[in-house]
Amino acid sequence: METKSTDVLIIGSGFGGAVPALRFAKAGFKTALLEKGPDIHPYQSFKQTQDPKYLLKYYKNLSSMRLNLQYIEALGGGSGFYEMMSLRAPSLAFSMKNKNGVNEWPTSISRQNMDPYYERAERMIGVEQIQDKDIPKTGHVFSMLMKKCNYSVEKARYALKNCQNSGHCISGCIYGAKQSLFMNYLPKAKEQGASIETEMEAFAIKPIKYFNKNNNLNLPPYRYWVICKNRKHSDDIVYYKTRILILSAGTIGTAKLLLSSKENLPNLSNEVGRNITFNGSVKAIAKLPDDCPDADMYSGRSHPGLVSYHFLESEKIMVTAAKVLPVQLVSGARLDTSELGFPFWGKEYTDLLRKFRHRMIILAALGVEPVKASMSVNDIGKVNLYLNANKELRGHYDRILHILNAIFQKTGCEPVPFYFVSRNGRKCHVPFFTSSHQLGSCRMSDNIRRGVVDAFSEVFQYPGMYITDGSVIPASTIVNPSLTILANAERVTDHILKKYRKQVYKAS
Amino acid sequence: MTYINQSSQQNESGSFSRRGFIKNSLWFIPALSVFPDIVPLFGKSAAIGDQTVEHKKMIFETFLKVVIPGAYGYCEFLAKAFADEFYGFSKYINYLIKDLDKSSFIGFNKSFLQLSDKDKKQIVHEGTQKGLLKKQVYNGAIYLLQLIVFAGLCEEDQSCKIIDYPGRSRGQFETYPDFQLIGVKSITSNGNPL
Numbered sequence: 001m002e003t004k005s006t007d008v009l010i011i012g013s014g015f016g017g018a019v020p021a022l023r024f025a026k027a028g029f030k031t032a033l034l035e036k037g038p039d040i041h042p043y044q045s046f047k048q049t050q051d052p053k054y055l056l057k058y059y060k061n062l063s064s065m066r067l068n069l070q071y072i073e074a075l076g077g078g079s080g081f082y083e084m085m086s087l088r089a090p091s092l093a094f095s096m097k098n099k100n101g102v103n104e105w106p107t108s109i110s111r112q113n114m115d116p117y118y119e120r121a122e123r124m125i126g127v128e129q130i131q132d133k134d135i136p137k138t139g140h141v142f143s144m145l146m147k148k149c150n151y152s153v154e155k156a157r158y159a160l161k162n163c164q165n166s167g168h169c170i171s172g173c174i175y176g177a178k179q180s181l182f183m184n185y186l187p188k189a190k191e192q193g194a195s196i197e198t199e200m201e202a203f204a205i206k207p208i209k210y211f212n213k214n215n216n217l218n219l220p221p222y223r224y225w226v227i228c229k230n231r232k233h234s235d236d237i238v239y240y241k242t243r244i245l246i247l248s249a250g251t252i253g254t255a256k257l258l259l260s261s262k263e264n265l266p267n268l269s270n271e272v273g274r275n276i277t278f279n280g281s282v283k284a285i286a287k288l289p290d291d292c293p294d295a296d297m298y299s300g301r302s303h304p305g306l307v308s309y310h311f312l313e314s315e316k317i318m319v320t321a322a323k324v325l326p327v328q329l330v331s332g333a334r335l336d337t338s339e340l341g342f343p344f345w346g347k348e349y350t351d352l353l354r355k356f357r358h359r360m361i362i363l364a365a366l367g368v369e370p371v372k373a374s375m376s377v378n379d380i381g382k383v384n385l386y387l388n389a390n391k392e393l394r395g396h397y398d399r400i401l402h403i404l405n406a407i408f409q410k411t412g413c414e415p416v417p418f419y420f421v422s423r424n425g426r427k428c429h430v431p432f433f434t435s436s437h438q439l440g441s442c443r444m445s446d447n448i449r450r451g452v453v454d455a456f457s458e459v460f461q462y463p464g465m466y467i468t469d470g471s472v473i474p475a476s477t478i479v480n481p482s483l484t485i486l487a488n489a490e491r492v493t494d495h496i497l498k499k500y501r502k503q504v505y506k507a508s
Numbered sequence: 509m510t511y512i513n514q515s516s517q518q519n520e521s522g523s524f525s526r527r528g529f530i531k532n533s534l535w536f537i538p539a540l541s542v543f544p545d546i547v548p549l550f551g552k553s554a555a556i557g558d559q560t561v562e563h564k565k566m567i568f569e570t571f572l573k574v575v576i577p578g579a580y581g582y583c584e585f586l587a588k589a590f591a592d593e594f595y596g597f598s599k600y601i602n603y604l605i606k607d608l609d610k611s612s613f614i615g616f617n618k619s620f621l622q623l624s625d626k627d628k629k630q631i632v633h634e635g636t637q638k639g640l641l642k643k644q645v646y647n648g649a650i651y652l653l654q655l656i657v658f659a660g661l662c663e664e665d666q667s668c669k670i671i672d673y674p675g676r677s678r679g680q681f682e683t684y685p686d687f688q689l690i691g692v693k694s695i696t697s698n699g700n701p702l
Contacts, residue, residue: 048666048675048676048677049659049660049661049666049676050659050660050661050666051659051661052595052655052659053594087699087700087701088700088701089701090701090702091702092701129698129699130699132686132689133683133686134683135683135686135689136681136683137682137683137684140683140684140688140689141688143688143689143692144688146692147688147691147692147693150693151693152692152693152694152695153689153692153693153694154694154695154696154699154701155694155699156699157698157699157700164677164679164681165677165681165683166677166679166681167674167677167681168676168677293684293688296682296683298672298673298674299674299677299680299681299682300681300683307699309695309696309701312701318701325659325673326658326659326660326668326671326673327655327658327659329658330651330654330655330658330659331651331655343633343636344650345574345575345576345632345636345650345654346574346575346577346629347577350576350577350578350670350671353658353671354670354671354672356671357671357672357673358672478701479701
C-alpha cells in the first residue's frame with residue numbers, strides 16, 4: 001500500500017478532467033490526474049481497423065433493455081475516439097424546463113455567459129467549420145435531401161487540423177489530425193508540472209474528518225482520501241490524500257464512484273445516478289432514390305459534415321446524417337431482412353450490404369427526451385442501468401421517427417427496417433436507444449433536492465469536492481455535448497481558482 | 509419516475525463488460541458445456557495430413573460460403589478467431605461441424621459437403637431456427653463469421669471486397685464538388701446554433 005498527497009486530485013482525463021489539470025498546474029497547485037484506461041500515444045496507439053479486440057480495449061458499454069450507453073476508457077476519455085463534432089449548445093438548451101416548470105439548468109447559467117468559455121475551449125482544441133472540399137458524399141446527399149424539403153442545413157464544426165479524410169475517426173486518428181485532449185490540454189498540463197497516471201482506478205472516496213483548518217495558511221486543508229487500484233501493478237492499492245478533489249470520470253464513472261462511496265459520504269444528494277439524459281437519439285435508414293447521386297458510407301470522416309437545426313425550435317432536436325462501419329452493422333444494428341423475404345445471411349444479405357455503402361442513408365435525430373434514465377450500483381460494484389419506456393417515451397420515439405420518415409417520403413427515399421441487437425445478441429425491443437451523449441447523472445442545480453452539485457459544480461455538503469464532467473450537465477445539449485462539457489469545465493475551474501486565490505489572499 | 513420504481517425493474521439491468529458486445533452477444537455459450545465431446549477444432553491436433561481435421565476444415569469452409577457467398581474461405585485470421593477464447597466460440601465449433609454433417613445425413617442422407625447449394629442453405633436455415641441450443645450455436649457462428657469477414661479482418665489491407673468496404677485509407681477520399689450545397693438554406697453564421 002502506498003500513500004501520496006497532492007493539492008488537487010483529478011479523477012478522469014476526458015473533457016471534464018483535462019481542463020482543471022492544465023489550469024491548476026499552471027496556477028502552481030500540486031496537481032495529480034488519474035486515468036483508469038490505458039495511455040495513448042498519438043500516431044502510435046491507433047490503428048485503422050475494425051478488429052473487435054482492438055476496439056474493445058477502449059470502447060466500453062452499459063446496457064439495459066431499452067438503452068445502450070457507450071463510453072471510452074483511455075487517456076483523453078472520449079476525445080480520442082469521438083467524431084470531433086464541436087458545437088455550442090443552443091440557447092434553448094440552457095432554458096429548458098422540466099415537467100413542473102422548473103429550470104433544468106441553474107438560473108445563473110445561460111448560453112450568453114457560457115460563450116466566453118466556449119470561445120476559450122474552441123481556441124484550445126482548434127475548432128473550425130468544415131470546408132466544402134472535406135464534406136463527404138454522404139453529407140452532400142444529406143444536403144440534397146434537406147434542400148428538397150426546403151429545410152436549412154449548416155456546415156458543422158470540428159476539432160481538427162490537417163484532416164486526411166481517411167474515414168477511421170472512431171478507431172482513433174493515426175495522422176494526429178483529430179485535436180484530442182492528449183494533443184493539447186494534457187501535454188500542456190504535464191509541461192506545467194501535473195502528474196498524469198494511467199491505468200489507475202479510483203474506487204472509493206473517504207472524507208478526512210478531523211482536518212486542521214490552520215495547517216497551512218496558503219492552502220485549504222486536506223479533505224479527502226481517494227483509494228485507487230493500480231492496474232499496471234497487479235491491482236496494488238494506492239491512497240491519495242488531497243485538498244481539492246475533482247471528479248471527471250464521465251457520466252457513468254463519476255456516478256459509479258460516488259454511489260460506491262455512499263457509505264463514506266452519507267450526505268450526498270439522492271439524485272446521484274438519476275436524471276441521465278442520452279440526447280434522445282432516434283435513427284432511421286432508407287434506400288436512396290435512383291435520381292440521387294451515390295452516398296459513401298465508408299469513406300471520408302466519420303461524421304458527414306452537415307447538420308440541420310430546422311426542428312430545433314419546434315421539436316428540440318437536431319437532424320443529421322450518420323455513417324456506420326460494417327462492424328457496427330453486424331454487432332449494433334442489423335438491417336431487418338425478414339420483411340424482405342430472406343435471412344440475415346446468404347447471398348441476398350451480402351448483396352444488400354454491398355449496396356449499403358453507396359445507396360443508403362441514415363438519418364439521426366438528437367435532442368431532448370421526455371424520460372431520463374438512471375443507474376445504481378450493487379454491493380459487488382455491478383452497475384445497473386434503467387430506462388422506463390413509458391407512454392411518453394414511446395410517443396416521443398414515434399413522433400421523431402415520423403419526422404425522419406417524412407423526410408424520406410418527401411425525397412423519394414425508401415425506408416429500410418432495421419433493429420438494434422441487444423447485449424444478449426437478440427433483437428431489441430422498440431423503442432431502443434443507443435447513445436454516447438450521456439449526461440446528467442450528478443446534475444447541477446440550485447438546491448440539493450434537485451441536484452448533486454451547485455452551479456459551480458461543488459458537491460452539496462462536501463466542500464472541496466467538485467465534478468467537472470458531463471455528469472453535471474443537467475439536460476440534453478441537443479447537439480453533441482463534448483464542447484459544452486469542456487466549456488463548463490473551464491467555467492468551473494475559473495471559479496475554483498478564484499475562490500482559492502481569494503482564500504490565499506485573505507489568509508495572508 | 510422515482511428511483512424506487514426504477515430499482516424494481518430488475519429485468520432491465522445492464523452491467524459493465526470488458527468484452528462488450530462480442531462477449532455479451534455470445535451469452536448462450538456456457539450453456540453448451542453440457543456437451544462432453546466438444547473440443548476445439550483449430551488446436552494443436554490440426555496437423556497436415558490429419559483427415560478428420562481436413563474434413564472439418566472443409567465443412568467449416570462450406571458453411572462460411574453458404575453464410576457469406578464470395579468469401580475467400582478458410583483463412584488464418586478466421587481460424588484464429590474461432591479458436592480464440594476472447595470470442596468464446598472455441599469449445600463449440602466442433603459441435604457446429606458435427607451438427608451440420610449430422611443434419612445433412614438425417615435430411616438428405618449425404619454429408620454436408622455433398623449437398624446442393626439449395627440444400628446446404630436449408631440445413632443452415634433450419635439450424636438457425638430449430639432447437640434452443642442448436643439455433644443459438646448457428647446464429648452465434650453466423651454472427652462471428654460476419655463480424656470477422658465484413659470487418660475486413662481476413663484481408664491484408666483490412667478491406668472486404670465482397671461488400672465494397674475499402675479498409676485502410678490509402679488517400680482515396682473522393683467527394684463531390686460543392687454543387688450539392690448550392691441553394692441550401694443556412695440559418696447560422698458559423699454552424700453553431702443560436
